[in-house]
Amino acid sequence: MAYNPRMRKAFDPAAALARSKQRLFLVAFLFAGALLGAYYLLRPGPAAEGERVEDRSTWQEEQQARRLARPALRPNGELFLIAEVERTRTREREFPLPPGEGRGRSSAPLYGQGPPAHAAGGGAEVISELGKCAEEGRASCLDSLARLDRIAAAATARRLQGREGLPPLLSELVSALSRFPAEGELGSHLSGLGLVDAKGLESAAGARQALLLAGKLAAVDPSCAALPCEHDRLLRVLLPLVGRELEAAEVEQLAHGGEAGARAGHDYLLRVYFRGERHSTAALNFGRWYDLDSSVGLLNAVLEAAGSEFRYVVLATDRPVAIVAAGPRVALERAHEEGLLLVGEASYAMNLAKWR
Numbered sequence: 034m035a036y037n038p039r040m041r042k043a044f045d046p047a048a049a050l051a052r053s054k055q056r057l058f059l060v061a062f063l064f065a066g067a068l069l070g071a072y073y074l075l076r077p078g079p080a081a082e083g084e085r086v087e088d089r090s091t092w093q094e095e096q097q098a099r100r101l102a103r104p105a106l107r108p109n110g111e112l113f114l115i116a117e118v119e120r121t122r123t124r125e126r127e128f129p130l131p132p133g134e135g136r137g138r139s140s141a142p143l144y145g146q147g148p149p150a151h152a153a154g155g156g157a158e159v160i161s162e163l164g165k166c167a168e169e170g171r172a173s174c175l176d177s178l179a180r181l182d183r184i185a186a187a188a189t190a191r192r193l194q195g196r197e198g199l200p201p202l203l204s205e206l207v208s209a210l211s212r213f214p215a216e217g218e219l220g221s222h223l224s225g226l227g228l229v230d231a232k233g234l235e236s237a238a239g240a241r242q243a244l245l246l247a248g249k250l251a252a253v254d255p256s257c258a259a260l261p262c263e264h265d266r267l268l269r270v271l272l273p274l275v276g277r278e279l280e281a282a283e284v285e286q287l288a289h290g291g292e293a294g295a296r297a298g299h300d301y302l303l304r305v306y307f308r309g310e311r312h313s314t315a316a317l318n319f320g321r322w323y324d325l326d327s328s329v330g331l332l333n334a335v336l337e338a339a340g341s342e343f344r345y346v347v348l349a350t351d352r353p354v355a356i357v358a359a360g361p362r363v364a365l366e367r368a369h370e371e372g373l374l375l376v377g378e379a380s381y382a383m384n385l386a387k388w389r
Contacts, residue, residue: 113344116314116330123311172202179238187214201349201375206239208372226364240373253355255383261288261295274359275343282307325379349377353386
């Protein structure tokens with residue numbers, strides 16, 4: 034048989050070995066890529082990224098441990114969160130640029146979902162249905178009843194007065210309507226405390242609604258839209274609640290590593306610039322959830338340092354919406370003692386939203 038150079042090249046041992054090594058490397062590369070892809074697809078999502086977590090006890094223990102590791106935000110059992118801040122003298126040119134977005138207030142309903150559909154409208158039957166619904170523990174029904182017939186609502190509130198285990202929102206309405214059955218009485222009382230101006234509050238059934246109408250209360254979604262969680266936006270929503278007390282304040286957030294750093298669990302640094310000083314504190318990274326404790330605590334620390342009598346307070350809730358109110362501290366304490374505004378835990382709304 035005649036010599037064929039192509040056959041010799043095809044059966045060259047060195048070339049065959051080189052091709053085998055290339056195929057082996059390609060197979061190993063594809064296998065490693067498949068393993069890596071399977072890991073990212075099958076691994077359980079972390080609680081910090083906002084997904085629903087099946088092991089509730091473990092997640093709660095981790096979050097509680099992180100909270101306990103930082104200094105107490107509510108010293109000596111007081112109502113008001115006060116963060117531990119670092120105060121630094123600064124110059125005006127070091128202030129952050131004014132934010133482009135305006136300051137706003139959430140319009141989320143204060144008393145939960147509205148009354149049942151069959152209780153809509155007016156008339157004796159509707160008033161009766163709303164009274165029964167309120168006595169079953171729904172604050173929204175008592176609020177709706179007060180709008181239709183305040184005398185009937187006050188009578189229902191007196192029947193509920195003293196009942197144990199009332200939800201906090203319903204308990205506040207019961208306290209307000211049983212003590213101040215006539216229109217305008219509640220607004221006059223809150224005005225006397227120094228919380229609000231009585232004008233335009235005649236229709237308010239409870240103190241929360243009066244504060245909302247007066248621009249002293251915000252209903253805040255405890256979750257943030259994206260990572261990193263924008264605590265500076267949350268602070269801008271809360272700033273107007275104290276009126277002119279923090280009118281010239283500017284805020285900023287430092288998020289190490291941006292979105293990647295937030296997903297890796299890096300905490301945030303929050304800053305408020307006010308009257309030539311920079312007030313800084315850390316905010317814990319809860320993924321797609323605000324650290325409301327640190328945010329409210331920072332603003333209260335700035336107010337305290339400025340010698341202001343105003344404070345922010347987080348009210349009790351039974352829904353996944355955080356309620357933040359503001360006013361003179363003595364007035365807020367008095368309203369709490371009278372049962373008109375019940376103070377709660379800042380993280381409670383986040384925990385409710387986490388498991389719904």
